[in-house]
Amino acid sequence: MGKAVGIGLMSGTSLDGVDAALVEIEKKNGNIEVNLIESLAIQYDDVIRRELMEVCSPLSATVQKISSMNMFLGKEFGNAVNKLLVKSNRSKEDIHFISSHGQTIYHQPLQGETEVDIPGTLQIGDISVLSETTGIAVVGDFRTADMAANGQGAPLVSYVDYLLFHSTDKSIAVQNIGGIGNVTYLAKNGHSNDVQSFDTGPGNMVIDEVVFRITNGKSTYDKNGQIAYKGKINQALLDQLVNHNYFSMNPPKTTGRELFGKSFVTAIFNDFGDIDSADLVTTVTEWTALTIANSYNDFLTGKGNAIDEVIVGGGGSYNPYLMERLAYHLPDMNVYTHEKYNISSDFKEAIAFAILGYQCICGEYNQIPSATGADKPVIMGKTAYTHPDAFKRLESLRSVLT
Numbered sequence: 001m002g003k004a005v006g007i008g009l010m011s012g013t014s015l016d017g018v019d020a021a022l023v024e025i026e027k028k029n030g031n032i033e034v035n036l037i038e039s040l041a042i043q044y045d046d047v048i049r050r051e052l053m054e055v056c057s058p059l060s061a062t063v064q065k066i067s068s069m070n071m072f073l074g075k076e077f078g079n080a081v082n083k084l085l086v087k088s089n090r091s092k093e094d095i096h097f098i099s100s101h102g103q104t105i106y107h108q109p110l111q112g113e114t115e116v117d118i119p120g121t122l123q124i125g126d127i128s129v130l131s132e133t134t135g136i137a138v139v140g141d142f143r144t145a146d147m148a149a150n151g152q153g154a155p156l157v158s159y160v161d162y163l164l165f166h167s168t169d170k171s172i173a174v175q176n177i178g179g180i181g182n183v184t185y186l187a188k189n190g191h192s193n194d195v196q197s198f199d200t201g202p203g204n205m206v207i208d209e210v211v212f213r214i215t216n217g218k219s220t221y222d223k224n225g226q227i228a229y230k231g232k233i234n235q236a237l238l239d240q241l242v243n244h245n246y247f248s249m250n251p252p253k254t255t256g257r258e259l260f261g262k263s264f265v266t267a268i269f270n271d272f273g274d275i276d277s278a279d280l281v282t283t284v285t286e287w288t289a290l291t292i293a294n295s296y297n298d299f300l301t302g303k304g305n306a307i308d309e310v311i312v313g314g315g316g317s318y319n320p321y322l323m324e325r326l327a328y329h330l331p332d333m334n335v336y337t338h339e340k341y342n343i344s345s346d347f348k349e350a351i352a353f354a355i356l357g358y359q360c361i362c363g364e365y366n367q368i369p370s371a372t373g374a375d376k377p378v379i380m381g382k383t384a385y386t387h388p389d390a391f392k393r394l395e396s397l398r399s400v401l402t
């Protein structure tokens with residue numbers, strides 16, 4: 001079978017920017033092999049970040065802002081792809097497809113109070129605009145297909161975690177620490193149907209917002225855990241935080257800015273605003289590590305699922321204080337980062353979405369029901385191409401694949 005050349009795009013819940021990964025993908029004897037050729041991260045500037053924060057909050061989002069931001073991000077993602085093409089010395093003719101996660105602005109996996117208030121999830125960054133900006137066919141909007149099959153619409157990277165990490169000699173927890181934290185559990189010798197997955201709770205989301213407030217907007221995150229190292233844990237605050245009811249809910253479960261965003265942090269400042277600002281950062285960082293360890297104890301090891309190794313990815317893996325605390329709370333496990341497996345912690349999700357898009361193009365299931373809680377497997381993703389040549393390149397790939 002021939003090689004597919006694709007570009008994966010990930011813009012996660014931290015709202016820090018978009019990651020782009022140019023990859024070659026090949027199917028060999030039913031296994032998918034992926035090779036990262038070039039990558040690029042584009043940071044959102046302060047204005048975009050602020051506007052995005054506004055459309056993520058029901059209190060400040062308007063239909064006008066959501067509609068404009070959907071188009072604007074389609075262009076931003078397209079500009080990121082065009083820069084990546086220059087960086088990698090490739091042209092659009094060399095690329096079969098782009099696969100874009102989009103920017104989650106709302107995610108509600110639970111039924112609301114009225115019959116129309118059904119679970120929903122919304123990722124913006126229009127895929128037709130992205131196709132028009134780049135001249136390349138685009139696959140996007142993955143999560144709705146899983147929700148259509150009564151899944152949580154997340155976590156989706158579990159499918160790729162299984163492909164990359166399942167093992168016959170050890171049980172592995174693949175932990176992402178992005179804006180939100182999520183885990184994929186791969187039992188030793190397990191089948192894809194056995195994969196368990198759920199959001200462990202906040203990743204960097206609460207730490208970032210606390211740092212933003214105590215620095216009056218000068219810093220958007222605690223670089224290398226510098227502030228956390230200076231403070232000490234405030235036990236009263238920690239006790240209140242660990243008692244949040246999300247942590248007692250059984251998996252499958254997913255969460256986001258709706259639970260752990262600005263209002264959550266405002267409540268912390270209302271109740272504990274008088275404690276030392278470094279202590280606040282230390283305490284929410286400790287809590288973040290603890291929520292991960294407690295989740296394993298409650299829903300994995302505590303239910304007889306041994307864990308030999310934890311592989312951490314996402315921006316949180318670059319916070320040494322957070323990593324130290326995580327290792328401290330998981331004394332019986334080896335805690336590594338994705339780099340041990342030669343996979344960039346930064347670009348893992350962008351690579352993962354390239355694989356999910358590839359499977360969509362192949363017409364193959366790209367989701368694991370046991371991970372998302374769906375009733376059945378589905379093919380996730382929709383396709384857009386605004387010109388015949390983009391369509392033909394996609395079709396040329398399909399004809400090689402089938």
Ligand SMILES: Nc1ncnc2c1ncn2[C@@H]1O[C@H](COP(=O)(O)OP(=O)(O)OP(=O)(O)O)[C@@H](O)[C@H]1O
Nearest residue numbers: 012013014178179180204221223224314315318319
């Ligand atoms: N050197 C560092 N020190 C401390 N924290 C860091 C460092 N580098 C990145 N981070 C943290 O990682 C975050 C970004 O992580 P990442 O890009 O994995 O999130 P995301 O993909 O947006 O989120 P999600 O996976 O939830 O969708 C930053 O907001 C910051 O908090």
Ligand SMILES: CC(=O)N[C@H]1[C@@H]2OC[C@@H](O2)[C@@H](O)[C@@H]1O[C@H](C)C(=O)O
Nearest residue numbers: 013104107154155156157158180182
């Ligand atoms: C709705 C949404 O965008 N969820 C994200 C978020 O960020 C981490 C965690 O919460 C995870 O459930 C998911 O992203 C990753 C990429 C996933 O689906 O695997």
